[in-house]
Amino acid sequence: MKFDKGLMAGSSTLLLLTLLESGDMYGYQMIEELSRRSNDAFQMQEGTLYPILHALEKEKYLSSYRQLAPSGRERKYYKLTRRGRELLADKRTEWEKFHRGVNDVLRGGADALA
Amino acid sequence: MKFDKGLMAGSSTLLLLTLLESGDMYGYQMIEELSRRSNDAFQMQEGTLYPILHALEKEKYLSSYRQLAPSGRERKYYKLTRRGRELLADKRTEWEKFHRGVNDVLRGGADALA
DNA sequence: AAAATATACCTTGAATCGCTAGGTATAGTA
DNA sequence: TACTATACCTAGCGATTCAAGGTATATTTT
Numbered sequence: 001m002k003f004d005k006g007l008m009a010g011s012s013t014l015l016l017l018t019l020l021e022s023g024d025m026y027g028y029q030m031i032e033e034l035s036r037r038s039n040d041a042f043q044m045q046e047g048t049l050y051p052i053l054h055a056l057e058k059e060k061y062l063s064s065y066r067q068l069a070p071s072g073r074e075r076k077y078y079k080l081t082r083r084g085r086e087l088l089a090d091k092r093t094e095w096e097k098f099h100r101g102v103n104d105v106l107r108g109g110a111d112a113l114a
Numbered sequence: 115m116k117f118d119k120g121l122m123a124g125s126s127t128l129l130l131l132t133l134l135e136s137g138d139m140y141g142y143q144m145i146e147e148l149s150r151r152s153n154d155a156f157q158m159q160e161g162t163l164y165p166i167l168h169a170l171e172k173e174k175y176l177s178s179y180r181q182l183a184p185s186g187r188e189r190k191y192y193k194l195t196r197r198g199r200e201l202l203a204d205k206r207t208e209w210e211k212f213h214r215g216v217n218d219v220l221r222g223g224a225d226a227l228a
Numbered sequence: 229a230a231a232a233t234a235t236a237c238c239t240t241g242a243a244t245c246g247c248t249a250g251g252t253a254t255a256g257t258a
Numbered sequence: 259t260a261c262t263a264t265a266c267c268t269a270g271c272g273a274t275t276c277a278a279g280g281t282a283t284a285t286t287t288t
Contacts, residue, residue: 012246015219022222028265034219041215048246050267073254073265092220099213101155105129105148106206108136126274142236162275164238187236187283 012052014091017084026075027053053078061087126166128205131198140189141167167192175201
């Protein structure tokens with residue numbers, strides 16, 4: 001299909017990077033934020049989230065640091081790197097194209113009446 | 115993530131069923147039509163297409179028949195069944211939800227300014 | 229006429245990705 | 259004390275895409 005490999009992954013990554021654009025977050029928080037911002041449309045599973053975060057950090061799209069919460073619990077925060085912001089921009093463009101492509105087809109093709 | 119399993123597959127199936135809504139088509143033709151209607155955004159591979167068509171037919175979402183082209187070549191046409199139209203409706207709804215969810219997140223969440 | 233390309237169908241195998249299902253540990257609540 | 263919520267993690271399954279191959283016929287080029 002082109003669009004890199006895997007669209008779901010493309011979307012998951014896009015979504016997570018987007019969250020981090022508005023500030024550093026820890027994994028568990030991202031799941032909640034994603035649900036909230038999507039009006040409960042997305043409930044990402046931990047088994048989906050953590051491997052993606054680890055892969056993104058390994059590729060230097062994210063960096064992480066540990067921080068103690070007021071509660072006393074330790075949390076692992078993730079932060080967008082420069083590279084990460086570039087990836088986010090690419091993923092956004094990719095999503096726009098994909099999204100437009102699907103909608104064009106659903107509307108009956110490029111030459112369909114508006 | 116919910117949304118059935120796999121979004122790409124969800125999209126591929128949605129796209130193919132949508133094509134067949136406007137008339138019976140054979141596989142090779144679907145690839146061309148998909149490309150045309152999406153303004154060349156989508157170039158589905160044969161290795162992606164045929165297994166999907168076979169699976170959809172097996173599940174009675176599609177039926178097929180062979181027909182000779184004027185050229186003399188034989189083509190295998192696929193036709194939407196009643197079940198297939200229902201599946202299409204479901205997939206469309208699913209896409210709308212997903213698409214809205216992603217855009218909500220990209221715009222900064224449900225409570226972002228319009 | 230021969231060779232190359234386009235049409236048209238198909239399958240196998242590698243790679244990728246999400247999810248289920250498990251695990252660990254700590255803080256708060258019943 | 260036990261249960262739930264928070265917070266992190268991983269292994270393995272299933273599903274899917276694509277590259278790469280195969281077969282065969284029609285058309286175009288050389």
